[in-house]
Amino acid sequence: MEVVDAVSVHFNGKAEVEDFDISAVVQPEPLPPIAAAENGDKRNGREIVLGKNVHTTCLEVTEPEANDEFTGDKEAYMASVLARYRKNLMERTKYHLGYPYNLDFDYGALGQLQHFSINNLGDPFIESNYGVHSRQFEVGVLDWFARLWEIEKNEYWGYITNCGTEGNLHGILVGREVFPDGVLYASRESHYSVFKAARMYRMDCEKVDCLISGEIDCADFKAKLLANKDKPAIINVNIGTTVKGAVDDLDLVIQTLEESGFSQDRFYIHCDGALFGLMMPFVKRAPKVTFKKPIGSVSVSGHKFVGCPMPCGVQITRMEHIDVLSSNVEYLASRDATIMGSRNGHAPIFLWYTLNRKGYKGFQKEVQKCLRNAHYLKDRLHDAGISAMLNELSSTVVFERPLDEEFVRRWQLACQGNIAHVVVMPSVTIEKLDDFLNELVEKRSTWYRDGGVQPPCIAADVGCENCACALHKLSVLS
Numbered sequence: 001m002e003v004v005d006a007v008s009v010h011f012n013g014k015a016e017v018e019d020f021d022i023s024a025v026v027q028p029e030p031l032p033p034i035a036a037a038e039n040g041d042k043r044n045g046r047e048i049v050l051g052k053n054v055h056t057t058c059l060e061v062t063e064p065e066a067n068d069e070f071t072g073d074k075e076a077y078m079a080s081v082l083a084r085y086r087k088n089l090m091e092r093t094k095y096h097l098g099y100p101y102n103l104d105f106d107y108g109a110l111g112q113l114q115h116f117s118i119n120n121l122g123d124p125f126i127e128s129n130y131g132v133h134s135r136q137f138e139v140g141v142l143d144w145f146a147r148l149w150e151i152e153k154n155e156y157w158g159y160i161t162n163c164g165t166e167g168n169l170h171g172i173l174v175g176r177e178v179f180p181d182g183v184l185y186a187s188r189e190s191h192y193s194v195f196k197a198a199r200m201y202r203m204d205c206e207k208v209d210c211l212i213s214g215e216i217d218c219a220d221f222k223a224k225l226l227a228n229k230d231k232p233a234i235i236n237v238n239i240g241t242t243v244k245g246a247v248d249d250l251d252l253v254i255q256t257l258e259e260s261g262f263s264q265d266r267f268y269i270h271c272d273g274a275l276f277g278l279m280m281p282f283v284k285r286a287p288k289v290t291f292k293k294p295i296g297s298v299s300v301s302g303h304k305f306v307g308c309p310m311p312c313g314v315q316i317t318r319m320e321h322i323d324v325l326s327s328n329v330e331y332l333a334s335r336d337a338t339i340m341g342s343r344n345g346h347a348p349i350f351l352w353y354t355l356n357r358k359g360y361k362g363f364q365k366e367v368q369k370c371l372r373n374a375h376y377l378k379d380r381l382h383d384a385g386i387s388a389m390l391n392e393l394s395s396t397v398v399f400e401r402p403l404d405e406e407f408v409r410r411w412q413l414a415c416q417g418n419i420a421h422v423v424v425m426p427s428v429t430i431e432k433l434d435d436f437l438n439e440l441v442e443k444r445s446t447w448y449r450d451g452g453v454q455p456p457c458i459a460a461d462v463g464c465e466n467c468a469c470a471l472h473k474l475s476v477l478s
Contacts, residue, residue, distance in 0.1 A: 059081060092412070094432075095410055096411075096412050097423070098415075098420065098421065099414055100274075100275045100301075100425060101307075102306065102307035104426050105354065109353070110349060118344075119343065119344075120135055120159075120348065121341055123159075123337065126335050137349045137351075137352040138159070138160050141352050145314050145316055149298055149316065156317070156319055157319045157321075157337070158316035160302070160347055161315050161338075162340060162343065163311040164193070164272075164313045166339050167274070167300070168191065168272055170315050170317075171296070171315060172197040172198075172203075172234065173325065174268070175270055175296060176203060177324040178324060179233075179266075182234040183204045183205070183231050183232070184205045184206070184235075185206050185224065185225070186205065187210050187238060188207050189241040189244065190236055190241065204228075206228070210246070211246075212462070213246045214391070215246040216237075218252050218253065218256045221253070222260050225260040229260070232268070233267040237269055237270070237272070239298075240277070240279075240396070243396075243398070244391060245391055245421075246391050246394065247276060247287060248287075250269075250287045250289060250293065253269070270295075270298075271298040273299060274300060275304045277300035282363060282367040291318070296318060296321060297315065297318070299315045300313060300314050305363075306351060307354065308347065308354070310346070310350070366426040370424050370425060371395055373428060373433060374390055374395040374397055374424040376430060377397045377424060377437070384441050385473065386444070387468040388400075388462070388466060397423075399419065399420060399422075400455055400468075401417070402420060402440065404443060404447065407439075411436060419461045422436070454469070456469065457469035457471060
């Protein structure tokens with residue numbers, strides 16, 4: 001039995017040593033037994049389903065050997081695993097096209113901060129008892145976005161979220177708290193997190209039809225509003241839909257609400273600007289997202305157009321709305337109106353660093369580059385006889401789904417039904433697009449060589465004028 005000395009203080013004020021049996025409180029065998037595989041669980045032979053997103057490999061966690069401290073074998077093993085993983089990341093980054101992440105960033109200067117556990121728990125504007133935080137950076141970032149979306153510092157409240165989904169969850173929650181009996185309206189092409197919010201908050205939800213572009217159909221929106229005239233409206237407006245990159249016309253949405261008899265005190269609008277929320281302010285003819293219009297909140301992702309090594313986002317709402325959510329937390333010596341408890345304190349620093357380096361003018365240049373390269377991709381697809389569509393205000397190019405799933409995985413394309421898309425981000429160069437196009441054209445010559453299989457008709461998804469199938473290709477070429 002292992003016994004250690006402990007100090008106890010007796011009533012006579014003298015400290016004496018007493019025996020303490022550590023085995024009475026510590027498990028003698030801390031390592032749990034290895035669980036036997038369940039019937040049918042064939043770790044490496046499991047059936048592949050839903051986009052093949054299953055674990056086919058596993059980096060097992062193993063216990064150190066007794067002499068590892070002296071031999072260094074475990075450290076050498078882990079170093080080799082990480083080196084191989086880094087090489088894999090570099091390789092996969094070369095073929096990243098289907099998801100809206102800007103991979104062109106360098107945060108080497110911030111490496112000096114990785115040794116600190118930075119946590120911004122609680123309200124960004126009220127310092128808690130936890131002193132290792134980055135609130136000063138967070139508020140600086142929030143002020144930058146408040147200026148972008150035209151709301152005064154004393155009129156907004158916001159925080160840096162862990163992702164775009166959290167921004168949607170928070171924005172819709174604020175709407176629900178302002179109008180507890182409100183009905184949530186969202187287009188069918190809204191991000192899945194919007195409908196997740198409806199389920200989580202047990203809200204009545206109306207899915208509104210879309211135009212061929214992916215933009216909300218305000219005629220159907222009006223019909224659904226009139227069917228629920230007795231209840232307030234909570235609306236999700238997309239500043240860039242997930243698949244087609246469509247931008248809902250905010251002005252038309254507000255006009256439709258007013259025409260349907262909804263005054264400004266009977267609706268709440270949340271703008272989901274996950275990707276394009278930072279791009280639209282720099283695009284001519286784009287519906288302006290501004291708090292000078294009767295909107296309630298805006299959210300944007302920080303790891304998408306900005307570029308950040310960890311998921312994060314920004315959520316801003318009106319100060320007048322936030323009191324319905326906030327509560328005092330004595331444990332933190334702060335107030336809290338956020339979704340999460342602990343919040344990544346490193347993310348605000350990364351965002352602050354990039355916003356300072358690029359500024360509004362830097363982002364304007366990157367927006368121009370993305371839109372120009374997206375038009376280049378769309379034109380080259382059409383020139384090759386491939387169905388493709390690009391919305392006017394978007395950098396998301398939609399085209400026919402490649403026949404070979406291996407090609408889809410290689411280029412990390414996002415697919416839905418018969419269509420796929422490439423999201424042209426600042427890190428996507430003309431050279432990368434050329435490599436993709438050349439390989440796609442070469443592969444298609446093999447897939448459709450004998451005529452037994454034809455390219456899919458995607459007119460229902462992109463319109464007849466953008467479809468190059470056997471039935472519609474004349475309209476594309478004309």
